[in-house]
Amino acid sequence: MRRAAIVLLCALVATAASVLLWSPTGYATQDREQISAPSSARHWIGTDDLGRDRSVRVAAALLLGLAGASAASALAATLAAIVGVSAAFAPKPLARALLYLCDLFLTLPWLFLLMTVRSALPLTLAPLQSAAVTFILLAVLGWPAYARVTCAGTLRIRNADWFLQARASGLHPGRVAIRHVMPHLRPLLVTQFLLCIPAFLVSEANLGTLALGISEPVPSWGAMLLSLEHASAFSGPAWVFLPIVLLIVVLLLLQLLVTEA
Amino acid sequence: MSALHGKHPASLLLFFAILAPARAAAPPTELAWSLKSDPRSLDPAKVDDQAAETVRFLTGGVLLRLNRHTLQIEPSLASSWNTSRDGLLVTFHLRPGLLFSDGSPLTSAAVAASVKHVLDPATGAPVAAQFLSPQAVTVETPDPLTVRIHLPRRVVSVGKLFDEIAIEPSGPTTEGRVTSGSFTIAEYRRGQFIRLERNPRYWKHDPSGAALPYLRTIRLDILPNRETDQLRFSRGQYQLIDGLSADDFRHLAQTNPSSVHDLGPSLNTEQIWFNQSVSAPLPAWEKAWFANRAFRVAVSQAIHRADLARIAYDGHATPAGGFISPSNRDWYDTHLRLPPEGTSVAQQTLTGAGFKRVGASLLDPQGHPVKFSILTNAGNRSREKMAMLIQQDLAALGMQVNLVTLDFPALIERLMHTQAYECALLGLSSVDPDPGSMMNIWLSSSPNHQWNPSEKTPATPWEAEIDQQMRLLGASPDDEVRKQAIDTVQQIVADQQPFIYLVYPNMLYAVSPQLTGVDMTLLQPGVVSNIDWIHWKGDSI
Numbered sequence: 001m002r003r004a005a006i007v008l009l010c011a012l013v014a015t016a017a018s019v020l021l022w023s024p025t026g027y028a029t030q031d032r033e034q035i036s037a038p039s040s041a042r043h044w045i046g047t048d049d050l051g052r053d054r055s056v057r058v059a060a061a062l063l064l065g066l067a068g069a070s071a072a073s074a075l076a077a078t079l080a081a082i083v084g085v086s087a088a089f090a091p092k093p094l095a096r097a098l099l100y101l102c103d104l105f106l107t108l109p110w111l112f113l114l115m116t117v118r119s120a121l122p123l124t125l126a127p128l129q130s131a132a133v134t135f136i137l138l139a140v141l142g143w144p145a146y147a148r149v150t151c152a153g154t155l156r157i158r159n160a161d162w163f164l165q166a167r168a169s170g171l172h173p174g175r176v177a178i179r180h181v182m183p184h185l186r187p188l189l190v191t192q193f194l195l196c197i198p199a200f201l202v203s204e205a206n207l208g209t210l211a212l213g214i215s216e217p218v219p220s221w222g223a224m225l226l227s228l229e230h231a232s233a234f235s236g237p238a239w240v241f242l243p244i245v246l247l248i249v250v251l252l253l254l255q256l257l258v259t260e261a
Numbered sequence: 262m263s264a265l266h267g268k269h270p271a272s273l274l275l276f277f278a279i280l281a282p283a284r285a286a287a288p289p290t291e292l293a294w295s296l297k298s299d300p301r302s303l304d305p306a307k308v309d310d311q312a313a314e315t316v317r318f319l320t321g322g323v324l325l326r327l328n329r330h331t332l333q334i335e336p337s338l339a340s341s342w343n344t345s346r347d348g349l350l351v352t353f354h355l356r357p358g359l360l361f362s363d364g365s366p367l368t369s370a371a372v373a374a375s376v377k378h379v380l381d382p383a384t385g386a387p388v389a390a391q392f393l394s395p396q397a398v399t400v401e402t403p404d405p406l407t408v409r410i411h412l413p414r415r416v417v418s419v420g421k422l423f424d425e426i427a428i429e430p431s432g433p434t435t436e437g438r439v440t441s442g443s444f445t446i447a448e449y450r451r452g453q454f455i456r457l458e459r460n461p462r463y464w465k466h467d468p469s470g471a472a473l474p475y476l477r478t479i480r481l482d483i484l485p486n487r488e489t490d491q492l493r494f495s496r497g498q499y500q501l502i503d504g505l506s507a508d509d510f511r512h513l514a515q516t517n518p519s520s521v522h523d524l525g526p527s528l529n530t531e532q533i534w535f536n537q538s539v540s541a542p543l544p545a546w547e548k549a550w551f552a553n554r555a556f557r558v559a560v561s562q563a564i565h566r567a568d569l570a571r572i573a574y575d576g577h578a579t580p581a582g583g584f585i586s587p588s589n590r591d592w593y594d595t596h597l598r599l600p601p602e603g604t605s606v607a608q609q610t611l612t613g614a615g616f617k618r619v620g621a622s623l624l625d626p627q628g629h630p631v632k633f634s635i636l637t638n639a640g641n642r643s644r645e646k647m648a649m650l651i652q653q654d655l656a657a658l659g660m661q662v663n664l665v666t667l668d669f670p671a672l673i674e675r676l677m678h679t680q681a682y683e684c685a686l687l688g689l690s691s692v693d694p695d696p697g698s699m700m701n702i703w704l705s706s707s708p709n710h711q712w713n714p715s716e717k718t719p720a721t722p723w724e725a726e727i728d729q730q731m732r733l734l735g736a737s738p739d740d741e742v743r744k745q746a747i748d749t750v751q752q753i754v755a756d757q758q759p760f761i762y763l764v765y766p767n768m769l770y771a772v773s774p775q776l777t778g779v780d781m782t783l784l785q786p787g788v789v790s791n792i793d794w795i796h797w798k799g800d801s802i
Contacts, residue, residue, distance in 0.1 A: 030653050032568055050572065050649055123634035123665045123682065211639040211666045216649055229488060 005256035012250065013066065016059035025053050027060040028217035038237055045239040048227070057219040058242055064214070065201055065221050066250070068135040073196035075139035076146065077189050083143070084150025085177065085185070088158055099151065105144035113141065115212055127218040134213055138200045146192040153188045157181050191258060198254040205247065221247050291456075292476050292776070292795070294501035294788075295484035295493075299451055303436035305427035306379045306386040311690070312483075315503075315786045319457055319479065321427025322441025322464075324353050324372065324408075325420050329782035329790040332591075332694060334420035338367070338428055338441060338464065339408075348415035348738065353408040353423075360462040361430050362445045369402035374431040376400050376410065388425045391698075392416055393735075417738060418695055443474045443793055455481040465793055475778070475796035487640075491771075494520075500773035503788045507575040507643055510769045519774055526579045526588045526765040527783055528691035531647065533560075533635065533684055533761045537713040537720070541680040546629045551683070555614035557758040558600050562607035563654050570764050573646035577769055581762035583751045588765070588783055589694045594748045599755050604657045611658065623659030632661035633683040636675065639666035647763060648686050676711065685711070688766070692785050696734065696747045703731045703750065712759045723753050774798070 025031070031043075031051040038046050045055045087098040114137055121133060157163055158181075166176050201221065207213035208222010209229070216223065224243035300313035305321045308314050324339040336342065339353040359367035379386040380395040389395040397413035416422070428441045437446035443465075444457035457479040465473040482499075484490055491509040493499045495516065505513070505521065513521045535551035536543065543551075550556045566580035582599040585592045600610075608618070615626035623631040635651065637644045645666060652662045667675070675682045692698065701709045705716040705724045719725035727750050734746040754760065770788045772779050778794040781787055789795070 028653070030650065032572060032650075035572055050646060123636065124632060124663055126661070126663060216645070216664050217652065 001256055005253045009250070009253050009257075012062065012246070012253075016062045019055050019059035020063070023053060023056045023059075025056060027056050027219050028052065036236065039239070045242065046237055052217075054239055054242070057224070058246065061219040061221050061224060061243060062246060062250070064131060064218070065204060065247075066197075068131060068204065069138075069197045069200040072135040072139035072142070072200045073193050075136070076143040076196050076200075077193040079139070079143040080146035080150050080192060081182075081185065081189055083147040084152075085154050085181065087147070087151045088154035089173070089177070095151075099148065102144040102147050105141065108141070110141045111206075114138075114207060115210065125215070127215040131214040131218055131220070134204060134207060135200065138203050142196055142200065142203075146196070149192065150185065150188060153185055154181060157184050194254065194258045198251045201247070201251065201254075291478035291480050292501070293480040293482065293493075293499050294503060295482045295490050295499065296455070297485055297487075299483050300455075303446065303449070304384075304434045305429065305437070306375075306384050306388075306434070308425070309387045311785065314692070315789070316437060316446070316455065316481070317425075317427055318442075318786045319444045319789070319792055320437045320440045320442045320446060320460075321429075322367075323424055323427060324355075325423040327421055327424040327784075329784040329787075330780070334424070338372075339423075342420070344419065348419070349412050351410040351412065351419055353410075355406045355408070356464055357406060359441065359464055361439050361441050362460040362462055363430075363439045364462060365430060365439075367428065367430075367441050368405040369408045370405070371431050372408045372428050373400040373402050375428045376408075376426060378429075378434070379426050388422055390701075391422050415736070415738060417697060417735065417743070421693065421695070444479060447478070452483055454483060457481070467794075473793040475794065475800070476792070494771055494773070497773070497775075500776055501779075501788050502771035503786070505769035505771055506641075507573070507577045507766075507769070509771075510577060511575050513771055520771050522770045522772060522781055523577055524768040524770070524781055524783055526586050527768040528586045528589055528694060528765075529688055530581055530584055530586065530691075530760075530765055531578075531644070531686070531688045531763045532581070532584075533651070533686045533763065534712045534759060535560075535633075535684050536680060536682055537759070538680045539713070539720070541682075543683065544629075546625060546627055547633065547683060550625060550631065550633075553614060554757055555610050556616075557761065559607040559610040559614070559616075559658065560655065560660075561758045561761045562600050562602055562610060563604055563658050564602070564651055564761070564763065565654055566602070566763060569647050569650055572650060573643045574764060574766060577767040578764040579767070581765045583755055583762060584689075584699070584760065585696060585747070585751060586691075586765040589691075592694065592696055592744070592747055594751045596748075597751055597755055600758070604654070607658055618659050621659060622661070630661065631659065632663070634663040634665050635684045635686050636665050636667060636672060636682045637686040638669050638672050640668075643766070644686055644688075651686075677708070677714070686763075690785075694784070696750075697743075700731055700735055703727050721757075723757050727753055 029052060031047060033051070034043060034047045035051045036047060036049050037043055043053050043055070048054055048057065083098055083102065087095045090098065117137055121130070125133065163176070163180065166180060204213055204220060205222045205225055208220050209226045211226065213222040214220035221243055228240065228244065296312040296315060298310070298312050300316050301310050302308065302313055303316065305317045308317050322338050324337060325334050325342060326337040328335050338355060338359060340356045342351065342353045344351050353372070355369060355372065361367050377400055378384055380389050380392065380398050382396065392398050392412065393416055394413045399411045401409040401411065403409065412419070429435060430439050439445065440460055443460060443463055445460050446455060447458040448456040459474055459477050463473060467473055487506055487509065490499065490502055491512065494502050495513070502509070510521055510523070535557060537551050541548065570576065570578040570580050579587065583594065583597050585594065587593050611623065616631065617624050625631060635648050637648050648664045652664055655662050676685060689702070701707045704710060705719040705728050708714045710716065713720055716724070719728055730746040730749045734743050737743050737746070768783050768787060770781050772788065775798055776795055777798045778791065778796050779788065780791045780794070782790040784790070
């Protein structure tokens with residue numbers, strides 16, 4: 001199942017990349033004579049209400065969403081690993097302070113915070129910069145829960161007999177951490193990394209539906225879902241639902257990767 | 262056993278419910294539609310938003326009523342009125358036997374108290390400013406049916422002002438609980454709904470002698486989400502939609518074509534403007550662009566307004582050149598000279614002003630790339646679409662435009678207080694066809710002079726000229742002089758483009774086929790302008 005999920009995800013990414021490469025129009029190009037046009041040879045799955053090619057926008061949103069969520073997840077997992085491992089090996093007061101820091105982040109009203117930070121950003125922020133900021137914010141707010149898990153995992157390793165033997169045989173603590181602790185933590189970190197991707201994808205979509213996500217004209221799942229809020233979407237072509245169908249498929253595939261990991 | 266006891270009666274009820282013959286749905290008992298927000302105040306003197314305006318129209322009795330169709334002033338609580346030759350004395354004669362909804366008599370004393378309440382600076386009534394010197398106005402009541410108002414200066418179209426002064430019982434405001442208008446407020450739950458009940462002592466009757474209004478109750482739901490509005494209308498929970506969006510219009514036209522109505526261009530405008538405030542926290546070079554007439558004109562020239570009307574409004578809008586809509590026939594200037602539209606002519610304008618194109622970017626004479634953001638309110642799909650279309654139109658000139666949507670409070674904070682914005686896209690609603698009512702927009706000293714609010718002295722000679730012409734418009738009793746003045750202002754605005762007008766959105770309404778007697782107008786409150794005469798189809802009246 002895991003292999004099938006990986007193959008399917010790769011196929012989706014390859015298809016999206018091909019659409020972007022071969023399409024004669026960009027994701028922001030407005031064909032003003034083809035507003036809400038049905039499927040045609042020029043626009044395979046039609047155009048949106050500004051005449052933009054729907055296939056190009058869905059493909060770009062998929063790639064941007066996956067790339068952004070993966071990068072944010074990698075950043076969150078790295079932060080979690082640094083803080084979690086440090087807390088496990090640090091002297092007690094420092095360890096306690098780091099764990100309090102995690103708790104503080106966990107208790108923050110993250111949605112309110114995201115809204116505040118996004119609305120306080122400079123207005124001249126370019127759309128792609130706004131995408132980067134959105135995912136960085138998600139990473140910065142998403143690491144604490146995983147830091148606690150990492151800390152617990154590291155503590156188990158620290159108390160293991162083989163670890164005590166390694167320390168007793170005079171190995172440098174840094175070397176122990178890199179050569180021995182990290183390989184043991186890898187499954188945990190990979191699982192956390194995979195868990196974060198769908199969470200960040202959904203968070204970006206949620207922010208987008210609040211008009212706080214990635215700015216137009218850069219396509220995003222959030223902005224596309226926002227357009228489905230309107231009842232008139234239901235009287236349009238079925239292709240308008242492609243973004244939500246793809247989002248569900250991608251989330252399911254990512255979930256399969258996690259459960260099989 | 263107790264579980265079984267609990268289940269049996271429910272099962273029986275369900276069984277009988279299934280067997281029971283289907284009954285025809287009962288007609289609604291109350292007319293329902295929505296307001297987009299809570300009224301800011303229920304004191305009819307303090308009305309300064311659309312929700313409060315609607316409530317005042319439905320509940321407030323007035324001496325004179327502006328006919329929203331003919332734009333003529335008609336007697337209401339006053340059976341007759343006249344102004345002296347010099348315009349300094351206005352005399353009203355009340356109808357005999359008038360009563361408030363609680364049965365107390367409505368006499369000249371109550372009228373005087375209501376007018377004084379409006380003129381009192383402590384009230385802060387927006388209409389007071391239109392009396393020019395409200396504190397110097399005096400009110401006299403020689404007998405219970407006569408009211409004399411002495412004005413220190415002539416006020417043009419003074420009759421219209423009394424359409425905005427609701428007559429309330431003397432003493433503290435009852436906030437619509439005791440009224441002299443068609444309805445009274447029976448229940449108000451903030452954020453949920455306002456329920457109005459018919460005023461049984463309303464003075465008006467139909468030709469057959471039946472008491473007006475015909476409707477017994479009205480429910481005004483507080484519903485910021487326009488989407489829900491349309492869904493509830495489709496389900497029959499609402500009978501009216503006041504101001505449909507173009508998307509909703511298209512959707513309803515497919516499902517229920519007889520319910521939607523397009524009245525043509527409204528008096529409202531949609532426009533963008535650049536922040537020209539000297540105190541704005543913007544780089545000096547950006548302030549220089551925005552203060553540069555050629556820059557503003559080039560932006561205006563590059564915008565394809567026909568596309569905005571066709572795409573953002575689904576054809577339910579008209580490209581705009583000035584601030585007076587073609588529907589406002591008395592004041593519209595058919596000879597207005599507008600800058601020619603087109604990308605190439607815009608490029609020429611920019612080149613003439615020292616801007617140059619380098620690759621895909623436009624650079625100002627000092628070499629700064631031209632990039633700015635357009636701010637608009639989140640949730641208004643037509644505005645968002647217009648902003649995205651403008652983004653592409655200006656990209657053709659090499660300008661990099663970011664689109665930023667903010668919720669309304671955050672937007673107002675930037676526009677009115679911090680001035681931390683570059684360009685804004687918003688609309689302006691006109692409640693009165695007389696452009697004299699736009700004094701607060703055009704006078705350079707006004708806080709609502711959006712591109713550069715509250716100027717101590719006019720920042721430019723053309724703003725000084727606008728001030729002068731607007732004062733002439735406000736003071737002159739001669740209609741020709743007033744028309745000449747507003748034509749001059751329109752031409753200055755077309756030449757200088759402080760507001761870059763985009764479209765006049767059409768006035769779109771939805772009315773349930775269950776109703777009859779609805780007579781829609783362009784002016785607010787539009788769909789319920791003749792609320793007294795609206796009734797359920799088939800009701801005996």
